[in-house]
Amino acid sequence: QKEVEQDPGPLSVPEGAIVSLNCTYSNSAFQYFMWYRQYSRKGPELLMYTYSSGNKEDGRFTAQVDKSSKYISLFIRDSQPSDSATYLCAMSGANAGKSTFGDGTTLTVKP
Amino acid sequence: GAGVSQSPSNKVTEKGKDVELRCDPISGHTALYWYRQSLGQGLEFLIYFQGNSAPDKSGLPSDRFSAERTGGSVSTLTIQRTQQEDSAVYLCASRISGVGTDTQYFGPGTRLTVL
Numbered sequence: 001q002k003e004v005e006q007d008p009g010p011l012s013v014p015e016g017a018i019v020s021l022n023c024t025y026s027n028s029a030f031q032y033f034m035w036y037r038q039y040s041r042k043g044p045e046l047l048m049y050t051y052s053s054g055n056k057e058d059g060r061f062t063a064q065v066d067k068s069s070k071y072i073s074l075f076i077r078d079s080q081p082s083d084s085a086t087y088l089c090a091m092s093g094a095n096a097g098k099s100t101f102g103d104g105t106t107l108t109v110k111p
Numbered sequence: 112g113a114g115v116s117q118s119p120s121n122k123v124t125e126k127g128k129d130v131e132l133r134c135d136p137i138s139g140h141t142a143l144y145w146y147r148q149s150l151g152q153g154l155e156f157l158i159y160f161q162g163n164s165a166p167d168k169s170g171l172p173s174d175r176f177s178a179e180r181t182g183g184s185v186s187t188l189t190i191q192r193t194q195q196e197d198s199a200v201y202l203c204a205s206r207i208s209g210v211g212t213d214t215q216y217f218g219p220g221t222r223l224t225v226l
Contacts, residue, residue, distance in 0.1 A: 006153070034215070043115075043202055043217030044154070088153055098144065098167055099215070101153040 003027050006089055006102025015111050019076040023089035023102045026070065030091040033065050034099065035074045038086045047087075048074065079109045113137065115218035117203050123224045124193055132188045132221045136205030144206070144215070145178055145188050147199040154202065160186065193225045 006023045013019055021035075032051055036044035048063040050056045050072075056063045062075040072091075076083055086106045090099040116135045124130050136143050142161045146154040156170035160180045171177070175193075180186040190197055200220040207214065 004153075036217075041219075043204075043219050045217070046214055049214065090154075097142075097161065098156045098159045098170065099154075100156065101146075103151075103153040 001026065004089065004091060004100050004102045007105055008103065009105035010108065011105060012108045012110060013079055015079060015081060015109055017079050017109070019079050019083070019107060019109075021074040021076075021087050021089070021105050021107070023072050024070055025072075025091055025100075027091070027093075027100075028067075028070070029093045030100075031094045032092045032099075033063070033072050034090040034092075035061075035063055036088040036090060036101075037083075038088060038104070040085075044088055076107075079107075081109045081111050084108045115203055115205050115216050117201075117218040117221050119221060120219065121222045121224075123226065125226050126195060127192055129189065129191045130193055130223065132190075132201050132203075132223070134186045134188070134203030134205075134218060136184065136186070136203070137207070137216055138184075140205035140207045140216075141183075142206040142215075143180055143186050144204045145186070146202045146204070148202060148220070149199045157188070157201075190223075193223075195225050198223055198225045 004025045035048045038044040053065045053067045060077045064073040086104040088104045089102040092099040118133045145157040158178045159167040175191045178188045202220045204215045204217045
């Protein structure tokens with residue numbers, strides 16, 4: 001079993017929809033939780049970074065961490081066609097060293 | 112502004128040949144990572160450099176893979192005697208840490224194809 005499992009998708013939603021992207025993990029040592037967006041043939045781009053349980057909001061994006069359930073989510077409000085990309089969750093231990101990534105969820109937002 | 116750069120952007124090689132992939136991190140970033148990404152997959156950690164500490168090599172898949180970081184800046188990933196299963200995109204990232212921030216920036220990757 002992988003340390004990080006990500007809902008595989010793909011997801012296709014209409015413009016303006018609320019999108020929920022989810023990952024579960026098994027390693028209780030993970031302390032840092034990240035979401036990356038990756039456009040085709042590009043490197044991943046860090047979207048959100050959280051430390052510990054709770055919510056963090058940045059514009060249309062909200063990252064949620066529930067350590068008791070070992071579950072993290074990324075919510076995208078008022079989704080736009082430009083949000084169409086692959087979203088990767090990632091986690092690392094207390095020293096923020098190497099990160100373990102999910103396999104990614106491909107999102108398509110249709111105009 | 113200067114981000115993380117990688118070269119070459121594409122590399123096609125024959126099975127059994129050695130290849131070198133280069134990463135130029137953002138100036139001042141103390142940490143540097145190498146990952147590889149196979150088609151439709153997430154990122155597989157390979158190696159991590161942090162300042163002058165010994166690198167974390169725990170992700171290197173075999174002894175054909177090695178990496179070095181010279182002068183705390185540029186890094187080279189070397190794959191000896193390449194195999195077809197080495198075909199992937201090799202991504203480099205650098206990170207700066209500080210109070211309230213821990214941001215990792217990725218380069219565009221090197222797409223390696225082993226024929």
